[in-house]
Amino acid sequence: MDWEKRYARRAERMRASEIRELLKLLDQPDIISFAGGIPDPALFPASAFADAYRDVLGAETAGTALQYSVSEGYAPLRAWIVARMAEIGVPCGIDNILITSGSQQGLDYLGKLFLSPDDTALVTWPTYLGALQAFNSYEPRYDRLNPDGGNMTPAAYRDAAAAAGGSVKFAYLTPDFANPTGETIDRTQREGVLDLAEALDIPVIEDTAYLPLRYDGAAPPSILALDIARTGSIDASRTIFCGSFSKTLAPGLRLGWICAAEPLIRKLVLIKQASDLNTPTINQMVMHRVADAVYATQVPRLVAAYRAKRDAMLAALERHMPAGVSWTRPEGGMFVWVTLPEGFDGAALLARAVESARVAFVPGRAFFADGSGANTIRLNFSMPPVDRIDEGIARLAGVIRDSRP
Incomplete structure (x- = not known):
């Protein structure tokens, strides 16, 4: 059966989520992942x-x-x-x-x-x-x-x-x-x-x-x-x-x-x-x-924990990133958006970062409806522990320095 011939036209625009695929990296303990936009499970009100x-x-x-x-x-x-x-x-x-x-x-x-x-x-x-x-x-x-x-x-x-x-x-x-x-x-x-x-x-x-x-x-x-x-x-x-x-x-x-x-x-x-x-x-x-x-106590608990992680990421970016790299400074949420110098490709950088530095993120191109934004990447700070954020950003900064086009 040739399934491709039977699909509706709309199926041509269905693509795998880069983020869902990157979540598989979370199962590798040596990876420092800034990829998934997911909450910290340690903060779930499990009981x-x-x-x-x-x-x-x-x-x-x-x-x-x-x-x-x-x-x-x-x-x-x-x-x-x-x-x-x-x-x-x-x-x-x-x-x-x-x-x-x-x-x-x-x-x-x-x-x-x-x-x-x-x-x-x-x-x-x-x-x-x-x-x-x-x-x-x-x-x-x-x-x-x-x-x-x-x-x-x-x-x-x-x-x-x-x-x-x-x-x-x-x-x-x-x-x-x-x-x-x-x-x-x-x-x-x-x-x-x-x-x-x-x-x-x-x-x-x-x-x-x-x-x-x-x-x-x-x-x-x-x-x-x-x-x-x-x-x-x-x-x-x-x-x-x-x-x-x-x-x-x-x-x-x-x-x-x-x-x-x-x-x-x-x-x-x-x-x-x-x-x-x-x-x-x-x-x-x-x-x-x-x-x-x-809910009334859970939200302040999350805010305190995630604020500390955001602050750790912003401080690490300031400390380690080379000249020409810029980033947003969010007032909340889970993400920092990084813009690399022209000529960088986030997808190629990800491959090198995972292989050589064991650090992951999401390339930015997937977030643009027209496929632009190759020189952007998304970093998540809600998931990694505070004590690994600085190390992960330092590793990523090293890959960026070594990858200048």
Whole structure:
């Protein structure tokens, strides 16, 4: 059977995740890995999860935990999220919340809902690789979303999309501690994104996976909060807020959520029903119990631990990197974005770094919709121990010095 001849056209744009492949390096104990954008498992509230699983599998709730459930999600967990959204200035109700199997599923659903072949998605340059993978299946083209404004007018975006055979369907960005750059856009830039979306009459997808992990500075309002201030209510807003428990409590339960206008949530529920019926009930019940019990103390614990790791990485970069190398200084999140001198290729550098120095990172090219950014790399600081960060950066700096083109 020649399987390639039988696949739909969209399969041509499905590619293996460079990050998923690099995670295999974590099994090699001599590798210092800055590759995976993953939480430190030592910080998981494991005992709280163990207690919660025992609780929900007790005689009174086991039947519910192990049964099918409504596609919208477990009501008490959605109510907890409603309260959390209120804390960040987003008044909403339970009908504005859909539970997803990780925020990645939410991105896939949004791509499926909005994108037809040759439609345009506006994304930052660079942007989250997982978003590109989720959207690629629906055969879009990409145009550059510049939160600073740039020289692209709404008319120019419209004309370029029409010339490609489609229309502009949405703008996607991670406004807080972005993956991969670690950068945060300010309030003026957020307002500018909303202005552009209003002019184009498109939704804004606000990916907030790292939002709680702020180490310095004051938090600007979320784009959804700014949108509601303009429109008067969440049901009149155009912003779609994608949240996650993966970076704060644990990624293994695969739980995220979408908060948006109720008509959009109702449409996404139909996709959920056709996809997996419902996110596992037992995981939702457990997450509700754990979030209710430890979220308020867990987030400050993470912030303290990850701040120390970020500071260690920034100090190591300052100490060891040769002239001509620059990097971001994130106020939160999990990543530092490094720009190498022109002529470097991050993928080739990775091969040399793993072979000769036993240190890993993610080449930057994968985060650019147009395949540019060869001289960039992404470093993760949340996973490696503090005492190995300096050693790993020193090794990497040595490879960079020896690899100048």
